[in-house]
Amino acid sequence: MPAFVLSRILQALPVMLAVALIAFTLFTFVGDPIATMLGQEFSVAQRDALVTALGLDQPVPIQFLRFIGNALHGEFGLSYRLSRPVSALFAERAPATLELAFCASVVALAVGLPAGVYTGLRPRSPLSRALLTFSLVGVSLPTFLIGSLLILVFSVWLGWLPSFGRGDTVQLGWWSTGFLTLSGLKALILPSITLGLFQLTLILRLVRSEMLEVMRSDYVKFARARGLRDRSINFGHALRNTLVPVITIVGLQLGSIIAFSIVTETVFQWPGMGLLFIQSVSSADIPVMAAYLLLISAVFVTINLVVDLLYYAVDPRLRAGRGH
Amino acid sequence: MSAIARAWDSDLAYSFRRSPTAVLSAIVALICIVGAVAAPVLAPYNPFDLASLDLMDAFNPPAFMPEGSLAHPIGTDDQGRDVLSAIMYGARMSLFVGVSATAFSLLLGVLLGLLAGYAGGTIDAVLMRIADVQLTFPNILIALLVDGVARAALPRDLHDQIAVYVVIFAIGISDWPRFARTVRGSAMVERNKEYVLAARVIGIGPARIMLTHVLPNVLGPLLVLATLNLGLAIISEATLSFLGVGLPQTQPSLGTLIRVGNDFLFSGEWWITVFPGVALIAMVLSVNLLGDWLRDALNPRLR
């Protein structure tokens, strides 16, 4: 087990390094940080002082190492646009995004998994067909459009739910939560559905097709031939085998929820990291983009690792190691 | 039997005729495509012709509402532009970017997939590792990054001029791994078949073997992938434009129209955003349904 975890971490390292290199390249070579930070008017002395302060006079490999060192300390420099430390900006925005992503994941899993199992077990029932049509519509609907339509119906026409922002939040240390106030919870509903819907339909379709695949397998047929009861076959044998591939993809999908929140946050003016990122893309705010890239990669790599560990827990073939 | 009759009698055509969804989505897709491609001919107005715009016409509701008129069947926007015409021109832009980006992904994916599958070894390992990493990131994020970098690296005027191609590149580059994987798998299988060895022995080059033997084997799956990818690419473009980092206002796509219309949701002019949205959904949904049907039809095991 420790060897397995170690090998996974070792595999993740080059990926992180590659992403860091891309982020560093962006940071160092794209745009002109000096000009951006000093504005139009500056003296040569000012310029040189800043170059030294930023370490831009060092050789590139040294700069890269410093970049990584800084990144490990959560230090990404100043935002060109807001002239504030990037780390502080992210710390401020992270709770909003994480709470939204959590709620969206709950929506996606709580509906997607059961619906996928059902449509896999009863592929010909009318409800399955309806769910499948719904899922296709879901895949074809761009997130931003879902958000706009939900706003139109529930905020503009019905006036039930707020159309933007987080509502009232409560400060718990540095974490601001919307879970503790009624307006905070109400504000979460539409964005969570918007963000979760796409993943929901993906999970539904994935679970369904895996389930169909497993139901056709020899061991399920053999389980039938042994006269096992339907419930044991469907949920013991079929579902458990379905979970092996489903965990991987669902894990990655949940990771991408954080990235996809860019769109949802824009639609609902949700004060999270995604909104920060999109504002930095349109104003070419490289430090924020680089930091966001690294952050998202770290999230993905972590999720990948967790997924691998879950995999390991579910599939004995991995646990036995070199049993083959 | 003539070719047409044979095609009509084929399993694929049979399953097409049998599936109301497939027929319906083909019709919708056809309407969207014709409406988009022939926009300059079919659209009632030219939304880019500033001379024809009259602010007196702004915010006209659709014809079925009390103050609507048949002159603008689904209303006008804040500038007095005919929404229907704007949608047709916007769809033209969306379709152009979607098709170009898909073609770019397809080409890149096929080339890299063949290379990886045929060369094997380190090249294969490196390419597939890149593909893996890229697949774990949502394509919209990659497209956003590419677009953001282009914005930072290019002077503003130049960026606006070539924005369309930046978007096509940004979307195309984020979607190649799926094509590459499909092609690679097939290339690896074929590479070890005896006829390929035989062809090599008599001196036929690898490029020719790939094109004449490997590619025909994956045309079906590639077609399915490309169809589904077209829907995705159109969505990606619309998303980028909606976020304000895609196409410039001077070349509006459906996404741009929805973004602009979004500002008027609260003041009651819902048609400015809803109808472009409906057009986008109709286009993407019909393409996706066709792709879905095609996948099932080409893979009878799934039924």
Added chain:
Amino acid sequence: MAAPLLEVRDLVVEFPGRRGTLRALDKVSLDIAPGEVLGMVGESGAGKSMTGAAIIGLLEPPGRIAGGSITLGGQRIDNLSRRQMQRIRGKRIGAIFQDPLTTLNPLYTVGDQLTETMRTHLDIDAADARRRAVGWLEAVGIPAAADRVMAYPHQFSGGMRQRVVIALALCAEPELVVADEPTTALDVSVQAQVIALLRRLTREKGTSVMLITHDMGVIAETADRVAVMYAGRVAEIGPVKSVVKAAAHPYSAGLMASIPPLSHRVDRLPQIDGAMPRLNAIPQGCAYNPRCPHVFDRCRVERPELLPAVETRAACWLFDSHAPRERAHV
């Protein structure tokens, strides 16, 4: 012969399809006596496996039983509900599939799979089931069974896995086992052991076996009687010696002649010209008539029932005693 355990009468299995309905089995009739091993032989697609699947009630949809009857120990089982059939499968009819690599659920230990099967069908507690699971693994010749009961399928070799499958098929002590190509996927070196094991265990318990295989060697060694299938029909059925040595139906005779003899070298094996017809193009009358060397007019018009031949029963007009005609010598 004692009252048969399994009676299949005029069994018809159909697959409704796009270009009409395919008849995969056409009036198949056969019996298996208690404790008897019936071999089923024939080319791929002749309907051997289909017959087995119909008996255990696991036809792949859209396949369905469209006629005839299947009776097990006096009880009709072809028209039972899902739930009733579940109580028959595993409990009264066991099944062994071809590929042991795919028939065992990879995520459960072999012990769990055995105990689950036994506890579904037998009224025993968990501890008893566990004890019996170890006993079964010993019985099928798994070394160190008490430890291996906790092992997962991937920790066994192919031959060992097939032994586990046999244990699973027999653990609820069924009266009949349908073994569909039980050795085809195994190494030649372990095929004989697995067949010997199956024969020994079923003989000890008095279990009847329907042994589906295309390996005539296995049939000759193992089966008591044999049914030869052709194009979804039984061509001939009878004691294994008679069919092997003196087949009455021209098709079985051709089939037996094409088995290479061990006793002497032959330069060229006899073969039957032509191929088995596709299910949508079965000729009128006897399905074998286009390839039969003894064909006459009646064969092209009227389908022969199973008729008493010399030592067997064969679906061939050559053996119709009621209709005098110029009889070709067989």
